[in-house]
Amino acid sequence: MIALRRAAARAGSGLDGDRYSTGLGPWSPIARSGDGLTLVEAEVIESLARDHAIRLEPGGTRRNLTVRGVRLDDLIGRRFRIGVTLLRGVRRCEPCSYLEGLLGAEVLDPLVHRGGIRVDVLEDGELAVGDPITRAD
Numbered sequence: 001m002i003a004l005r006r007a008a009a010r011a012g013s014g015l016d017g018d019r020y021s022t023g024l025g026p027w028s029p030i031a032r033s034g035d036g037l038t039l040v041e042a043e044v045i046e047s048l049a050r051d052h053a054i055r056l057e058p059g060g061t062r063r064n065l066t067v068r069g070v071r072l073d074d075l076i077g078r079r080f081r082i083g084v085t086l087l088r089g090v091r092r093c094e095p096c097s098y099l100e101g102l103l104g105a106e107v108l109d110p111l112v113h114r115g116g117i118r119v120d121v122l123e124d125g126e127l128a129v130g131d132p133i134t135r136a137d
Helices: 042-052 097-103
Strands: 006-010 037-041 065-067 079-082 085-092 117-121 125-128 133-135
Touching: 037 042, 042 065, 085 125
Parallel strands: 037 065
Antiparallel strands: 006 125, 037 117, 079 085, 079 133, 085 117
16 A cells, blocks of 8 residues: 555546556455545544554555544435545445454454445546545535
8 A cells, every 4th residue: 555645537437547447356246336535434443543543554554544623424325525626425335354454453343334435446546645526416
């Protein structure tokens, strides 16, 4: 995982250079809707440290973007924008044993229904740190 200040998002693909955009992600052969981009709430990451003594480095959740002040479940099934980029929330991004193995921490239970969401990129655009999230429907 590499932290970036900005990244190009491509419709039907995801983030330029991301393992799913290049077809190298573990689930890439399945080609499911929602694999283009993943988001997680900063508040969830903070609660892992506070309530479970699990401290993750930036990017530790393996999600593409960390957001603050937005309930991501409210975006499932909706179109929204991050900055100017049009997206659609598809489904929850539940934790898995693969993530737990990478982290070496028991995160399955604390992240159930809180692991973020999977998103489709509907229009090409650029995402940048600090971009607002707004509803588009």
